[in-house]
Amino acid sequence: MKTILITGANRGIGLELTRQYAAEDWRVFACCRIPEKAAELNDLARQSGAEISIHRLTVDEHDQIDALARELDGEKIDILFNNAGISGPRPQSFGPIDISGWMRTFRVNSVAPFKMAHAFLEHVERSDRRIIAVMGTLMGSLADNRSGGSYAYRSSKAAAHMVVRSLAADLRERGIIAVVLHPGWVQTDLGGPNALISPEESVRGLRKVLDSITLQDSGGFFGYDGREMPW
Numbered sequence: 707m708k709t710i711l712i713t714g715a716n717r718g719i720g721l722e723l724t725r726q727y728a729a730e731d732w733r734v735f736a737c738c739r740i741p742e743k744a745a746e747l748n749d750l751a752r753q754s755g756a757e758i759s760i761h762r763l764t765v766d767e768h769d770q771i772d773a774l775a776r777e778l779d780g781e782k783i784d785i786l787f788n789n790a791g792i793s794g795p796r797p798q799s800f801g802p803i804d805i806s807g808w809m810r811t812f813r814v815n816s817v818a819p820f821k822m823a824h825a826f827l828e829h830v831e832r833s834d835r836r837i838i839a840v841m842g843t844l845m846g847s848l849a850d851n852r853s854g855g856s857y858a859y860r861s862s863k864a865a866a867h868m869v870v871r872s873l874a875a876d877l878r879e880r881g882i883i884a885v886v887l888h889p890g891w892v893q894t895d896l897g898g899p900n901a902l903i904s905p906e907e908s909v910r911g912l913r914k915v916l917d918s919i920t921l922q923d924s925g926g927f928f929g930y931d932g933r934e935m936p937w
């Protein structure tokens with residue numbers, strides 16, 4: 707049985723990732739900040755039996771990451787999916803920005819994926835697929851940014867992309883594939899109601915990408931439709 711760990715699994719894309727992987731008979735370590743309040747995730751776990759286990763994890767709390775890695779000691783993780791993310795403080799256009807909110811955005815979006823990769827390295831190495839996926843975004847693309855603004859979100863995601871490039875180089879010898887994924891513009895709390903695609907469509911595409919990638923793709927940046935994205 708293949709195994710995936712998903713952060714931010716209680717709503718949005720993370721909840722849909724949990725739903726679709728569990729439906730494909732994967733074992734899912736579904737992580738969220740407040741399990742007691744994760745009603746939809748708890749319902750899903752109850753319906754699908756033993757395949758989904760729910761774990762408390764605030765990704766910018768490094769002690770919690772270490773504690774979960776210890777709790778899952780000996781387990782294998784085929785895909786470590788760093789999905790949790792925040793858009794950051796408001797407003798973020800050129801002008802006064804809440805700087806401590808910006809720093810928190812960095813801790814959640816850029817530093818946490820590194821810390822997760824480090825803490826769960828052995829679990830990933832023990833698996834067959836050996837994938838570390840980080841949810842990036844086209845908003846974090848240097849090449850694509852012609853409209854400006856979103857300083858905290860864009861810069862934190864660009865940093866996350868760079869973290870993945872280094873992970874790909876550093877972990878290649880261990881057979882680990884590190885990739886950045888862009889989920890599309892998705893109808894979630896973060897994406898908003900005007901977004902173009904549903905979480906179902908996004909996750910169907912992301913799963914296809916994750917199914918097909920090999921070590922040769924490590925260090926790549928892929929859209930949910932399989933296209934390579936500009937850095």
Ligand SMILES: NC(=O)c1ccc[n+]([C@@H]2O[C@H](COP(=O)([O-])OP(=O)(O)OC[C@H]3O[C@@H](n4cnc5c(N)ncnc54)[C@H](OP(=O)(O)O)[C@@H]3O)[C@@H](O)[C@H]2O)c1
Binds near residue numbers: 739842843889894
């Ligand atoms: N939606 C889009 O159009 C879009 C486009 C490009 C990239 N993305 C990326 O896709 C990922 C998922 O986004 P989404 O649209 O599903 O957003 P969402 O609906 O706002 O969900 C965000 C998830 O991240 C969790 N989270 C936030 N801060 C956390 C922390 N410190 N520790 C642990 N979990 C935390 C949230 O948990 P709580 O419920 O506890 O807050 C929630 O489960 C993000 O990385 C986002 O940047 C989304």
